Amino acid sequence: MTASNQRESADVTYPWEFDWEPGDSPEEHFWTTDLRSSPKVLWPLLADTSAVNARLGLPKMAFEEKDGQLHGASGRWLTRQEWVEVPWEWEAEKALTAERRYRKGFATVVRVRYLLSDRWGGTRLTVYFGWIPRHWWHRPLIRKLNRWLEKRYVRALADLDDLAQSDDAKTAPWPSTTSVAINEARLQSGIARLIDRGITPTEVDKLAAYLRTASDEHLFRIRPKVLAFDWAMALEDVLTLLLHATQVGLLSLSWDLMCPHCLGVRKEATSLGELREFGRCEVCDIDFSATTQESIEVVFKVLPEVREVEEIYYCSAEPAKKPHIILQRRLEPQETYTTTLHLPEGRYRIRPAAGTTGLVHGEVVECGGNGLWEWATGDSENTVPVLLDPEIRLRLKNEQDDPFAVVFDRLAVDPMALRPSELFVLQAFRDLFSEESIASGLKLEVGHQNLLFTDIVGSTQLYSLLGDTKAFNAVHAHFVRLMDIVRGQQGVVVKTIGDAMMAAFRSPVDAVCAAVAIQKAFVPGAQDISLRVSVHRGVCLAVRLDANIDYFGNAVNFAAKMQSVAGAGEIALSEAIYHVPGMPRKAEALGLVLSVEEMRGGFETSRVLLGRCP
Numbered sequence: 001m002t003a004s005n006q007r008e009s010a011d012v013t014y015p016w017e018f019d020w021e022p023g024d025s026p027e028e029h030f031w032t033t034d035l036r037s038s039p040k041v042l043w044p045l046l047a048d049t050s051a052v053n054a055r056l057g058l059p060k061m062a063f064e065e066k067d068g069q070l071h072g073a074s075g076r077w078l079t080r081q082e083w084v085e086v087p088w089e090w091e092a093e094k095a096l097t098a099e100r101r102y103r104k105g106f107a108t109v110v111r112v113r114y115l116l117s118d119r120w121g122g123t124r125l126t127v128y129f130g131w132i133p134r135h136w137w138h139r140p141l142i143r144k145l146n147r148w149l150e151k152r153y154v155r156a157l158a159d160l161d162d163l164a165q166s167d168d169a170k171t172a173p174w175p176s177t178t179s180v181a182i183n184e185a186r187l188q189s190g191i192a193r194l195i196d197r198g199i200t201p202t203e204v205d206k207l208a209a210y211l212r213t214a215s216d217e218h219l220f221r222i223r224p225k226v227l228a229f230d231w232a233m234a235l236e237d238v239l240t241l242l243l244h245a246t247q248v249g250l251l252s253l254s255w256d257l258m259c260p261h262c263l264g265v266r267k268e269a270t271s272l273g274e275l276r277e278f279g280r281c282e283v284c285d286i287d288f289s290a291t292t293q294e295s296i297e298v299v300f301k302v303l304p305e306v307r308e309v310e311e312i313y314y315c316s317a318e319p320a321k322k323p324h325i326i327l328q329r330r331l332e333p334q335e336t337y338t339t340t341l342h343l344p345e346g347r348y349r350i351r352p353a354a355g356t357t358g359l360v361h362g363e364v365v366e367c368g369g370n371g372l373w374e375w376a377t378g379d380s381e382n383t384v385p386v387l388l389d390p391e392i393r394l395r396l397k398n399e400q401d402d403p404f405a406v407v408f409d410r411l412a413v414d415p416m417a418l419r420p421s422e423l424f425v426l427q428a429f430r431d432l433f434s435e436e437s438i439a440s441g442l443k444l445e446v447g448h449q450n451l452l453f454t455d456i457v458g459s460t461q462l463y464s465l466l467g468d469t470k471a472f473n474a475v476h477a478h479f480v481r482l483m484d485i486v487r488g489q490q491g492v493v494v495k496t497i498g499d500a501m502m503a504a505f506r507s508p509v510d511a512v513c514a515a516v517a518i519q520k521a522f523v524p525g526a527q528d529i530s531l532r533v534s535v536h537r538g539v540c541l542a543v544r545l546d547a548n549i550d551y552f553g554n555a556v557n558f559a560a561k562m563q564s565v566a567g568a569g570e571i572a573l574s575e576a577i578y579h580v581p582g583m584p585r586k587a588e589a590l591g592l593v594l595s596v597e598e599m600r601g602g603f604e605t606s607r608v609l610l611g612r613c614p
Helices: 003-013 039-047 049-056 136-165 184-196 201-213 224-231 235-247 420-424 427-432 459-466 468-488 508-521 554-565 583-589
Strands: 027-035 061-066 069-074 081-091 095-104 107-119 122-133 251-258 265-269 278-281 286-289 296-302 325-331 336-342 346-352 360-364 371-376 391-397 404-411 444-456 491-497 500-505 531-545 548-552 570-574 593-598 607-612
Touching (some): 027 136, 039 107, 039 136, 122 136, 201 235, 224 235, 224 296, 265 278, 296 420, 325 391, 420 444, 420 531, 444 468, 444 548, 444 554, 468 500, 468 508, 491 508, 508 531, 508 570, 531 554, 554 607
Parallel strands (some): 371 391, 531 570
Antiparallel strands (some): 061 069, 081 325, 251 265, 251 296, 336 391, 346 360, 346 404, 491 500, 531 548, 570 607, 593 607
16 A cells, blocks of 8 residues: 555544644554454454553553543653543444543654454454654654554464464463562461361462462452352352451452442442442542442452562553443534444443433343434433344434533443352351441442241240250250351351341252251251241342341341241241242252241232241
8 A cells, every 4th residue: 555545544544533733743554454353252352452562562551540531651761651541432343542642752642543344254453553743853753663563563463363263262362571579488378377277278279379370460359250260169169268368368358349330440448347328430420329239349459468469551451441331432513423233132321421411221132123222412311222133223413512422331240240248148258257347327239138037936935944044055056056057058147136047148049958957957846946937038238237247128027027927847938039940849859848828017028938848
């Protein structure tokens, strides 16, 4: 392609949309390459521009948020660059644009663009660089830098193409460049203490190897579900290992407050007590509830006394950090933008890039039809179109006289995020971190919980028959037995109230199995104590009770009141627990003989299934 043709193509494909001073002009360079991988497979690798820049051999960058803007810096002395990041624009699997406004450096503005298009099952990729030099004598340097970048890109893109074609396409596409300096004495001391606590040598060795060899990128925020997947271990076992490692001084526990729009970490709390009702994201310009399930992610961090870990950037990499955002685009005044998107079934949202006005939710369902979603600035909030085709034509219009940045994103739960509710039903957490408590007056949403209540039948007669001392000992022994059963079924004891106990379980099946095991252990007439048991599933809030974590809400009240229909040796199951998929078959396998009973009162249901063990 000749220089003149290249310039003409750049004007069409990559128009420079802002004015510059007279005599200034952008120094531009772009090229096109064909890759074997499809845009769908290649996009996650290309979108991680931090990893791409690491492969290119570019220097590390530092970023800081100030007044709702992301400020970046790299280099030292004569090579020092300082800039402000303009909000990126991208459309997943099609294009991305990054722009920086420099305060220091050999350019005042730099723009980078990728354009992806399908080519016979592969990808035609165009890479563009545009610079506004700070001084005329910087132009030769920029031209040389452009040629150097193209050569590096050719090699890096070939590596990414090979990676995309391999079975490891979802693996982080860059190795750590961090020099590891670990405090081996501190690590060995922690290892010894873990073994003394009964952690298996195999699990201890896995953790030690991970702390020694994993990259800073992986260690900066240790996500337990990711480890469980990588290590092929049960999540409960991984969590127990990490919690004990925190107790012996290898790790720390962090309750990270996440922005619901950008999913960025807004606060790193070292304890639950630091969390408050609302959070703030300056970049997204929103206040948000900090008490919802999705607003908090639990992660672990390596203590600096064990190993210094740095969060490493080679670029801000906005699309990779926000994979839920499918399209982010600036619309000029009166501009209409139309595109076609191929979307999986799910719920989606159109919103401003900053602020909360004009939210529009929609749902894509897999049916036949013609999906057209039209949106304009000023549309009413909370309209919910249902789009009947995974291939959606999206039409966005800015009817304002000022530019407007809009986001199209998917409302989905991150399956790899560990939520507080998943720790609250782990007995190791309640045992090891009994001092962890929610701030007084705060109610934390924990979603659906599987609750079990027990109560001694005829406790008054028991004390009259045995006397206070013997009855107290019998009640205490019964609580010890109950705790063993609950823990054996992957549950936790939330609290004891007089002669009653409240427990919670990770799964409904575990709760029902625990109920059956309890009644088999306390057969009426076979010993001094007989029990009634109730099991229910419902939405709860976590609250502070003294110095412990307790559950609160209608579901808790109903689970307790269900015991009014149960007698000695009986189990009351709510319809909510019984109608969990597979539960009727499980109840039959456990030998429960069920009958329907009615409850009086203003509860969420009045029907209870009453069962007896065989």
